[in-house]
Amino acid sequence: NAGVTQTPKFRVLKTGQSMTLLCAQDMNHEYMYWYRQDPGMGLRLIHYSVGEGTTAKGEVPDGYNVSRLKKQNFLLGLESAAPSQTSVYFCASRRTSTASEQYFGPGTRLTVT
Amino acid sequence: GQQLNQSPQSMFIQEGEDVSMNCTSSSIFNTWLWYKQDPGEGPVLLIALYKAGELTSNGRLTAQFGITRKDSFLNISASIPSDVGIYFCAGQLIGANSKLTFGKGITLSVRP
Secondary structure (H helix, E strand, O other): OOOEEEEOOEEEEOOOOOEEEEEEEOOOOOEEEEEEEEOOOEEEEEEEEOOOOOOEEOOOOOOEEEEOOOOOEEEEEEOOOOHHHOEEEEEEEEOOOOOOOOEEOOOEEEEEO | OOOEEEOOOEEEEEOOOOEEEEEEOOOOEEEEEEEEEOOOOOOEEEEEEOOOOOEEEEOOEEEEEOOOOOEEEEEEOOOOHHHOEEEEEEEEEOOOOOOOEEEOOEEEEEEO
């Protein structure tokens, strides 16, 4: 089992460019999450999904979109990147609603210039 | 939104010492989780707690679910250099079955 994987690991974007971050999990987990981590701010939830085909907004959803077309994948899109979106992005997955443990990927470090 | 309080922000200890961290909130949680994050890596789950008063160990780590359900504690015994990292607590609020609330983490440094 690879667990939760994220691609790419690093990316530099110019302001206004778009990109998609991919998260994949091979644990057959129902729930998936996207967080951003900034110094002094901890982990903040961007969007999440409780099952294939479903998505919901988290604490800081503005400027991001997500899709969960397949159970194992959760995509995070930035349509028009801004310097404020410079951050480290983590994906996580969780088995079901009765198991609270979330398992994290290795992260994507994004810089927007 | 809800917050979990972890303080101090940083802790410095000598190799071999024990260290204790706590996580507090004004709200009641039905699950407590402790994670460790190494530099450049994602958080890794250390311990999960599901019952008030529960005490669970994982090697040199011991965590407790506070009896009031508003706090949790993590103890690391006989620290070693690889214990260096950021330790996060996370909790699931009653009624918020989909999401976790995270503390901001404590950065632990271990002096050899």
